Amino acid sequence: MIIRPLALTIAAALFPAGAALAQDPPRPDGQHEELRALDTVIATGTRVSDRTVAESQSPIDIITPEVLQATGTLELATALSRALPSLNFPRPAITDGTSGVRPAQLRGLAPDQVLVLVNGKRRHIAAQVNVNGSIGRGSSAVDLNAIPIAAIARVEVLRDGASAQYGSDAIAGVVNIVLKGSGSGGSLVLDAGQYSAGDGRSVQLSGDTGLSYANGLGRLHLSGQITDQDYTNRARPYRPEPSQGVTPNPHNGNNPGVGEKGFIYGDPAVEAVNVAFNTELDISDTTTAYAHAIVGERDIVSFAFYRSRNHSGQGALLEQTYPNGYVPEINQISKDYSFVAGLRGGDDSAWSWDLSYNYGRNDLAFYTQNSINYSLGAGSPTRFYDGNLEYTQHLFNLDLARPLDIGLAYPATLSLGAEYRTEEWSQYAGEPNSYTGSGAQGFGGFTPANAGSFDRGSHALYAGLEADFTERFSGGIALRHEDYDDFGSELSGKLSGRFAFNDAIALRGTVASGFRAPALGQQYYQAVTSNIVSGVFYESGTFRTTSEAAQALGAEPLKAETSLSYSLGLVLQPIDRLYLTIDAYDIDIDDRIVLSSNLLANQAVTDLLASLGITNVTSARYFTNAVDTSTQGVDVVGSYSIPLSNSTLNLTAGYNYNKTEITRIAPNPSQLSALGADLERIARDEQARFEEGYPRTKTTLSANWNFTQWDFNLAATRYGAYTTRQSSAALAARDQTFSAKWLLDASVSYRPADRWTLTLGADNLLNEYPDENIYLNSTTGQFPYNSQSPFGFNGAFAYGRISYAW
Secondary structure, X not given: OOHHHHHHHHHHHHOOOOOOXXXXXXXXXXXXXXXXXXXXXXXXXXXXXXOEOOOOOXXXXXXXXXXXXXXXXXXXXXXXXXXXXXXXXXXOOOOHHHHOOOOOEEOOOOHHHEEEEEXXXXXXXXXXXXXXXXXXXXXXXXXXXHOOHHHEEEEEEEOOOOHHHHOOXXXXXXXXXXXOOOOOOEEEEEEEEEEOOOXXXXXXXXXXXXXXXXXXXXXXXXXXXXXXXXXXXXXXXXXXXXXXXXXXXXXXXXXXXOOOOOOOOOOOEEEEEEXXXXXXXXXXXXXXXXXXXXXXXXXXXXXXOOEOOOHHHOHHHHHHHOOOOEOOEEEEXXXXXXXXXXXXXXXXXXXXXXXEEEXXXXXXXXXXXXXXXXXXXXXXXXXXXEEEEEEEEEEEEEEEEEEEOOOOOOOEXXXXXXXXXXXXXXXXXXXXXXXXXXXXXXXXXXXXXXXXXXXXXXXXEEEEEEEEOOOOEEXXXXXXXXXXXXXXXXXXXXXXXXXXXXXOEEEEEEEEEEEEOOOHHHHXXXXXXXXXXXXXXXXXXXXXXXXXXXXXXXXXXXXXXXXXXEEEEEEEOOOOOEEEEEEEEEEEEEEEEEEOOOXXXXXXXXXXXXXXXOXXXXXXXXXXXXXXXEEEEEEEEEEEEEEOXXXXXXXEEEEEXXXXXXXXXXXXXXXXXXXXXOOOOXXXXXXXXXXXXXXXXXXXXXXXXXXXXXXXXXXXXXXXXXXXXXXXHHHHHHOEXXXXXXXXXXXXXXXXXXXXXXXXXXXXXXXXXXXXXXXXXXXXXXXXXXXXXXXXXXXXXXXXXXXXXX
């Protein structure tokens, strides 16, 4: 595994024994300074150098390290979902690659409709294409969990459309992860915990340290973390019910014997190592060189469907290999690299400039283990290399800004920029044993026919103007023209403004157009994977839109999705230490890039695919622009600090209401209609995933009570109801609505000395689970919980933390 050989390397990187760097002395109090969120100068959504959160024309959330570490989670996406009411991060299981590389969604939109930046620079997306039945189905998004929490100084979340400022993907908003960059201080933290059910044990060692270059010419901050997390399992024994039309047939197909537990249904096992650095070097009084990098590797093991001891009539063979049946394991090795380097300089009274190069790469290798290829008999290997997915980006940016005297009380800020980006997405075939004959059970390898490398280039020009027209009124305009090799060009614009009636009340609003280019993976991914549709097991073929199969089913070339969004917000500071924002929004998206429903293969479809040389596929799907949606919602965020005689009580609250409606579904193409009237390109199960598959409301409440040596934290989160629907109206009796749930998190920290902090805590303290699936949706009782649950289905998690800071 990857943990042990790199542990000493990380330790040496974080704590060098001797280097040409002079470390700053530790801070007297041994603690990192806490950010005052409202006074924090933001780098997201503006080119003005001194704009703060309170002055922003768009809603901005500042998530500090203290907030990210306020629970026992070791994942960035999970920590953000608990801090942000508008972020949803479900934990799907038995969804092939999506079980290990999970997508998050902002404001109910697709995971790839939010742009992720690191230090203001575009983060590369993952190579993974999420094609199975999860929230975010069809997306090709950034893997947030590849970014180590130990490296983060804060997270700035812009809840507003920003394509005119940043380009493709920023329809729902922008998440900007700001890395630690100080030249002093540091920490070493040990986390450990497990679920009350007795599984999911996790251990993480993390640390960071800041160093200053000799003569004070710059600084370097190093970070790293090592994680070892066991899997969880909430599967139950096979429970046939003949009264429901299910015939008991032990040890057949995907069923174990009656009363036996076969499946593993829960979180994957993960081993991970991540390291990062962030540095600046002053070349002259007006020029600074900078660079940052994040490198990580994760070894992820998730699980496929159980195979019985007589699966596919292979009882005699399995008696020699897996006499009690087996659960194939999907092993993903995710290697993630990013590097940004640049120069910036200029004068505050004239032009300032920033020239940078941005490299990002995600390599995702798939292996199926604890498996067998029936065609190879008793000599079959049990581990197979299934192939790789790989995404690479190269990006060059030039940003210019200068103050502009246009006769106002304050100079305006003019910004100009240019960008050139190249992308490459590749799909590599697995070893022949993984796909020949019956293929590797659980996850068959990518075939040479599916393999290929695809690339494109794009360039952009953009400009903006921001001004304080009076002491009370500020506004801005941004325009961006972006041109792609493969689908053409898009022009985006944004208008924003803020008016302060007085020091206590301000009104802000934006109007923005946006777009998202189809990802290369969405255009070219092709594979056959196992799926359950309405309780039935299928081998689903995903076909690229340029393939003969997809075109015969009515596929068309993908085009960019476009959006028009509006927001109107109220900023209230009626009394000292109380801050409240209320922001309403409307986001209309045309030509959304979605994965079609699974088109179940009737005889006509089967014959068509067979004529193209495609066999053993029982359903088909492809990407399409067949859906328009409209999303309306409101965000409410408030904070209040109460100073007491020997302590401080900090109260925060957040609420999000979000509703998405499908406003158009394109008619079935004639080719598809000719193959069967029952074939729906966007069926009712997929429609429900857009409109009802996530909570429409989410409420967060937290209290942090700080003493000299003690901290007490209590947080409650209410996840609203959500609904799943079956693919056809004939199965509507199996539609299910899952009720709202409250979860409670609690922790207490004690500082026995200046530099030490000891923490004990519990997430989901009251051991809350989502509603159970009705029997007909539970795979004969084996899957008690729905994997679209916004908080998972693992129960209570207890943890401890020891940290040392300097």
